[in-house]
Amino acid sequence: MTRALVVYCHPVETSFVAAVRDRAVAGLQRAGADIRVTDLHADGFDPAFTADEHVNHLRPGPDPSVAESASDLAWCDTLVLVYPTWWSAQPAMLKGWIDRVWVSGVAWSLPPGSNRLRPELRNVRRLVAVTTHGSPKWINMLEGEAGKRTLTRSLRSMCHPLSRTTWLAMYGVDTSSERRRTAFLDRVERRLARLA
């Protein structure tokens, strides 16, 4: 059975991204996946990487305050990130979850004397981003799609070597019609129902 970890990040519970999350979860349920949902804002996740964490960053294991998030990450085989794209990338809150949870002993290890990280998240075989962009696609292409590459290259490099990535993005949300938004919600549910 697919074990899906959904990490949702938006401060406002009535936002369009919250609706996107609901449909993503509905799709995973249709697929019969075992699902855990993390709501970073509602859970009061602290995204600030501390000086103490910096000093200990080569010591294996997460900070005790994020141990549960780390065990969820080690549990899943499918990671679904649901977030709005701001300044062409993941919101700071979600970046903080990456900075603090994807640490040594969880996501990677560094063999002594090397500068090449060894991947430790071989359990993750599928990475999915479901995201909205205020600006149109061509603007995001000019900006270099930092958020997309963070998922498909940077995060993926610490997962299973054959892991696959799925990018479900809506562009131009700021000027979108009700119809386009509904179509995107339908697409998200359909796509996630087919993942497993």
Next chain:
Amino acid sequence: MRVAVVVAHPAVESFCHHLASRAVTGLRAAGHDVTVLDLCADGFRVAMSATEREAYHGDTPVLDPLVAAHAEVVRNAETLVFVYPTWWSGLPAVLKGWLERVLVPGVAFVFDERTGRVRPGLGGVRHIVGISTYGSPRSYVSLVNDNGRRIITRALRMSCGIRTRTHWIGLYAIDTSTDTERREFAARVERELAALR
């Protein structure tokens, strides 16, 4: 020139803080007027709150006095310098949060609700400088797209003027770098910032 130096590292004794102080030394030697914004030392809140998000497209998107103070520095700056460690190929969360909370409509750009167009608001910025340290070698950094650099030199650059220039000073594979390499890099930071006109 009026220069804002934004530093994003949680440890005061970090190499990034050393680089920031060398950058400031170089800038002051060249006679520039420098303001340092040390995000972690200032206790800058990382994540945008629900109330801030709801106010984002309104008339007063800035609610936090610290954000207002930083926004004022940005409005007056002719050069923006960012000093940070690259983590997961991107900006540390606190610096990403700074972009989200300080560079809001009315500061970095103007959002026209009717046409849905974004107009740049930082036309007065002449230089954007990024100074970053990387754990990975340069080849790997390029392979994963150097996403932090993209955000600064492209996404942020778009909010600036047509003549705004970008400069990048990166130290790669820092975990296996030698003392001499780090010393030379710090000297290069001071030199290049002193040469900024």
